[in-house]
Amino acid sequence: MSAPTTIVIPTLGRPSLTTLVDALAGQTLAVDAAIILVDDRRGATEPLEPGRTGLDITVVSGGGRGPAHARNVGWRHARTPWVSFLDDDVVPDGDWYATLLADLDAAEDDDGALGSAGRVRVPLPEDRRPTDWERGTAGLATARWITADLSYRRSALARVGGFDERFPRAFREDADLALRITSGGNEDAIVTGERRITHPVRPSDDWASLRQQAGNADDMLMRRLHGADWHQRAGEQVGRRPRHLLITAAAALALGGAVARKGTLAAVGAAVWAAGTAEFAWRRIAPGPRDRDEVRRMLLTSMTIPPAATWHTARGLVGHRDAGPWRGLPELVLFDRDGTLVRDVPYNGDPSRVEPMPGARAALDRLRGEGIRVGVVSNQSGIGRGLLTAEQVTAVNARVAELLGPFEGCYVCPHRPEDGCGCRKPEPGLVKQALAESGVVPQRAVLIGDIGSDVEAAAAAGVPAVLVPTPETRREEVDAAPRLAADLSTAVELILADVTGTASRQDAR
Secondary structure (H helix, E strand, O other): OOOOEEEEEEEOOOOHHHHHHHHHHOOOOOOOOOEEEEEOOOOOOOOOOOOOOOOOEEEEEOOOOOHHHHHHHHHHHOOOOEEEEEOOOOEEOOOHHHHHHHHHHHHHHOOOOOEEEEEEEOOOOOOOOOOHHHHHHHHHHOOOOOOOEEEEEHHHHHHHOOOOOOOOOOOOHHHHHHHHHOOOOOHHHEEEEEEEEEOOOOOOOOOHHHHHHHHHHHHHHHHHHHOOOHHHHHOOOOOOHHHHHHHHHHHHHHHHHHHOOOHHHHHHHHHHHHHHHHHHHHHHHOOOOOOHHHHHHHHHHHHHHHHHHHHHHHHHHHHOOOOOOOOOOOOEEEEOOEOOOEOOOOOOOOHHHOOEOOOHHHHHHHHHHOOOEEEEEEEOHHHHOOOOOHHHHHHHHHHHHHHHOOOOEEEEEOOOHHHOOOOOOOOOHHHHHHHHHHOOOHHHEEEEEOOHHHHHHHHHOOOOEEEOOOOOOOHHHHHHOOOEOOOHHHHHHHHHHOOOOOOOOOOOO
């Protein structure tokens, strides 16, 4: 039996990737699952070298758009019932894969289980107390829903559109996904398995904790999407934002008082700032090694973190004030053939006459690069009229695939209009067949066509549609279309941009 999961690893090509791949290659039970490495390096010119061979590794591009997008690209390329995410800086135990399969078997037996989390250990120094940075990393061992090692049913990922890519860093995107997957209060749907990984503490510099304050903006997005009590449901701490705001306000008061030559006001502000900063610094210094470097680092960052946290909080409140629910990209885009993907040659049975529409190959490859399946739904009444044979249509479709790349499926209606079949567009039969065979629900698909019957077939199947008019498209079909695009490339970009379901109708003129 083939493995029930695909392993997805977003990576920046760090040296730790080789350690991870070596650990997977050395498992007590040979890893027979497909491994998708999502190369998320930005502007990289050298190919990604994953290290050891002997594993079924495919490298796809994440485009340098962050971990949420990289994971989405990975799971959409997967075709297995489960998708297992690993970070590229973790080290699985030797029996990790065997235990993963046992964990997924247990989850399969639990009808309500939608995810399975691994157990994380973070090694800390034994000869001294941990630094502030090390203690922060150690929190991963008790965090809920951490995607350093987390498996989800692929159907659950598809239902919610995967990770919300408005979270640009590896922070909160995992909690957001889990809250959406378990919406309705079913937080027990993500079970804890028995497999284990080690998450080493990465090296840091003096300002690492200051840069982390950008996550306050992500917290404001969480608040907007999940309400003020999202911390409780996600098992997260509220943090020190109110105190940071007070310290920042005190600093502003001291500065303002000094400029205005209000000595008492400046003194009060300075005293509150100094007391707040000292308390904050001591809370961070006391549990640590208290050596010179750590004390210096804590003093510097304790003075700069409160205003940085306050700034990023305000930025998040403003920037995400209108954020709506994440829908994500479709899983399947269906295309009409003649007039949409290739020039319309009536009753064409000659592969040599196939001519792609401008930009068709690039548009299809944009979708394939995101892991989105593509298919063709085409009326071919020439078969029923005796003007074509089914073999000729198959040969033309093969030529289309040769020129434009592979398709998930090509679905053809051979009937005449007067036959009254249920598959000829504008009837929804072809669209429903494509959905059924790909296992995609109507809301996660899109159809692109050039005439009204394409749009009507999509609507009858419950699938959104985009019309790309040609000179043969009737004016009333254009006026009735829910969404318009001037050409195929624009239609694809419109689909890729509509991740929250708020795209407006686009004028094709």
